Amino acid sequence: MPKDRPTKGETTRIAIEDAAMNLFLTQGYAATSMRQIAEEVGLALGGIYNHFSSKEEIFAGIIIDKHPYKQILPAILAAEGATAEDFYKNAAHIVISEMGKRPEFMNLMFIELVEFKGKHGAALLKEIVPKILPVFEKAIKTRKNLRVTNPALLMRSFIGLVVSYLMTEMIISNSILSKLMPKNTEDAYVDIFLHGILKPVE
Amino acid sequence: MPKDRPTKGETTRIAIEDAAMNLFLTQGYAATSMRQIAEEVGLALGGIYNHFSSKEEIFAGIIIDKHPYKQILPAILAAEGATAEDFYKNAAHIVISEMGKRPEFMNLMFIELVEFKGKHGAALLKEIVPKILPVFEKAIKTRKNLRVTNPALLMRSFIGLVVSYLMTEMIISNSILSKLMPKNTEDAYVDIFLHGILKPVE
DNA sequence: CAATAAAAAACGAACAGTCGTTCATTTTTC
DNA sequence: GAAAAATGAACGACTGTTCGTTTTTTATTG
Numbered sequence: 001m002p003k004d005r006p007t008k009g010e011t012t013r014i015a016i017e018d019a020a021m022n023l024f025l026t027q028g029y030a031a032t033s034m035r036q037i038a039e040e041v042g043l044a045l046g047g048i049y050n051h052f053s054s055k056e057e058i059f060a061g062i063i064i065d066k067h068p069y070k071q072i073l074p075a076i077l078a079a080e081g082a083t084a085e086d087f088y089k090n091a092a093h094i095v096i097s098e099m100g101k102r103p104e105f106m107n108l109m110f111i112e113l114v115e116f117k118g119k120h121g122a123a124l125l126k127e128i129v130p131k132i133l134p135v136f137e138k139a140i141k142t143r144k145n146l147r148v149t150n151p152a153l154l155m156r157s158f159i160g161l162v163v164s165y166l167m168t169e170m171i172i173s174n175s176i177l178s179k180l181m182p183k184n185t186e187d188a189y190v191d192i193f194l195h196g197i198l199k200p201v202e
Numbered sequence: 203m204p205k206d207r208p209t210k211g212e213t214t215r216i217a218i219e220d221a222a223m224n225l226f227l228t229q230g231y232a233a234t235s236m237r238q239i240a241e242e243v244g245l246a247l248g249g250i251y252n253h254f255s256s257k258e259e260i261f262a263g264i265i266i267d268k269h270p271y272k273q274i275l276p277a278i279l280a281a282e283g284a285t286a287e288d289f290y291k292n293a294a295h296i297v298i299s300e301m302g303k304r305p306e307f308m309n310l311m312f313i314e315l316v317e318f319k320g321k322h323g324a325a326l327l328k329e330i331v332p333k334i335l336p337v338f339e340k341a342i343k344t345r346k347n348l349r350v351t352n353p354a355l356l357m358r359s360f361i362g363l364v365v366s367y368l369m370t371e372m373i374i375s376n377s378i379l380s381k382l383m384p385k386n387t388e389d390a391y392v393d394i395f396l397h398g399i400l401k402p403v404e
Numbered sequence: 405c406a407a408t409a410a411a412a413a414a415c416g417a418a419c420a421g422t423c424g425t426t427c428a429t430t431t432t433t434c
Numbered sequence: 435g436a437a438a439a440a441t442g443a444a445c446g447a448c449t450g451t452t453c454g455t456t457t458t459t460t461a462t463t464g
Contacts (some may be wrong), residue, residue, distance in 0.1 A: 007433085007434080007438090008432080008433060008434090008438080008439070009433095009438065009439070012439080012440095028232070028316060028317060029232075029316075030230070030231075030232030030233065031232065033422075033423065033424080034423080034424060034425085035422085035423085035424095043439095043440070043441095044440060044441050044442060045424095045425090045441090045442080046425085046426080046427080046440075046441065046442070046443090047439070047440045047441070049424095049425075049426080050438075050439055050440070051439090053425095054424080054425085055424070055425095088399065107315070107316065110312045110315050110316045111316050113309070113312050113372065113373075114230055114231075114309065114312045114313050114316050115230060118372060118373060118375075118377075121373055121377075122373075122377045125373070125374075125377045125378065125379060126377065126378060129377075129378060129379055133382075146399060147394075147397060147398070147399055148390070148394060148399045150383075150384045150390070151382070152379060152382035152383050152384070153383065153384055153387065153390055153391075154399065155379075156370050156374065156379065156383065156387075156391075157366075157391060157394050157399070159366075159370060160363075160366030160367065160369070160370045160391070161362075161366065163365075163366050163369055163370065164359075164361075164362030164363065164365050164366035164369075165362065167362075167365055167366075167369070168358050168361060168362050168365065170315065170320060171315075171320055171323055171324075171327070172327075172358065173320075175320075175323075175324045175327045175328065175331075176327065176328055176331060177327060177331055177354060177357075177358065180335075180353070180354035181352075181354050181355065181358065182352045182354070182355055185355065185358075188350075188352075188355055189355075189358075189359060189362070192350060192359050192395070192398070193394070193398065193399060194398050194399060195349060195397075195398035196349070196394070196395065196396050196397035196398035197290065197348060197349055197350045197356065197359070197395060197396060199346075199347045199348065199349050209412090209459085209460080210412080210413070210458080210459060210460085211412065211413070211459090214413080214414095235448075235449065235450080236449085236450060236451085237448085237449085237450095245413095245414070245415090246414060246415045246416060247415090247416080247450095247451090248414075248415060248416070248417090248451090248452080248453080249413070249414045249415070251450095251451070251452080252412075252413050252414070253413085255451095256450080256451080257450070257451095
């Protein structure tokens with residue numbers, strides 16, 4: 001059954017989200033006006049309100065529809081076959097590199113936290129968690145060399161690894177600290193997650 | 203020599219920063235107006251501009267003057283005497299607990315990233331890094347059981363640990379994931395930093 | 405201690421915009 | 435021909451900043 005071609009309304013709705021996202025990312029949420037969004041889409045100001053009932057609703061739509069986890073998730077699942085060490089190493093590199101390609105999305109999530117205190121982020125998690133958690137559950141069951149056996153904790157620390165790497169990268173990149181960093185910081189950072197900062201007892 | 207009592211201007215300047223900080227934290231930066239700040243201080247709108255030349259300058263002043271690292275730093279330095287493992291465990295708990303007492307400051311740094319793309323954060327790092335980096339340098343020199351021997355990397359991953367814990371805590375606290383978390387997540391999280399997620403090879 | 409002059413601080417009105425949202429009306433799509 | 439989409443004007447309110455003026459504070463004299 002061939003998919004119906006999208007209606008005019010659906011096309012416009014997507015165009016509004018695209019334009020608004022670019023403006024939010026480059027200028028911030030509060031600094032972006034509905035007039036700017038309308039102009040970018042090629043619409044009169046009032047026309048937007050046929051598709052979204054408010055500025056906040058546009059933002060919420062973007063968070064759900066445009067988050068890169070939709071591209072990242074299949075890549076993580078494909079990395080599942082290797083050893084536990086390789087799996088986490090590969091998965092971490094995939095996520096960091098995919099998110100690194102779209103550093104704006106970190107900004108989008110920060111905007112979410114600052115402007116809406118996590119309201120829309122919780123909705124996103126509700127969608128993502130059930131899809132990702134089983135990956136960690138399975139990894140724990142099939143791999144015997146994991147110290148961490150709680151799936152939620154493992155997942156949280158994995159997300160924490162990625163978030164903290166990307167966030168410190170953002171903070172540090174303009175500062176004096178970047179000169180002090182070793183090359184291959186990403187590898188070293190992932191390695192700390194895998195092996196910790198301590199030598200094993202001898 | 204007794205310290206001169208503060209001048210009227212200094213007192214007012216601090217009052218403005220206090221009022222503005224509370225408003226920025228509860229309402230966000232963009233949503234807070236100069237009129238609100240003035241009213242909170244008990245000042246006419248124009249009076250603020252005798253102390254700060256712009257809204258952004260107020261924010262920059264807050265970042266420098268009010269950041270809790272001034273309270274946290276001495277506590278970290280006091281934890282220096284123990285073993286490497288104890289030191290990082292204690293230090294992490296201190297920072298997490300001190301920052302946890304003021305979760306608003308995470309928000310303040312997010313606002314900084316979103317609104318000013320790290321501009322004022324870099325100024326803060328310039329002040330903090332020279333004070334903290336020696337702690338990690340000394341720890342590496344005097345403790346032999348550290349796998350990580352680059353001070354900047356060790357410091358970054360330590361900051362990353364704290365940031366990622368606090369941030370995932372913020373994100374998760376309203377979501378379904380919080381129900382799945384084990385008790386003592388903070389301990390377990392710090393433990394992953396210390397020992398990694400993998401068992402040592404046997 | 406008291407009178408002073410200069411500097412700092414506070415006032416309050418005004419400027420020149422921008423903002424999100426609404427709505428009756430017309431046009432386009434289905 | 436009914437429903438959806440687009441129009442464009444209007445509303446009422448709020449924005450950061452400036453500036454001439456008045457008041458208060460501060461430091462220096464007698």
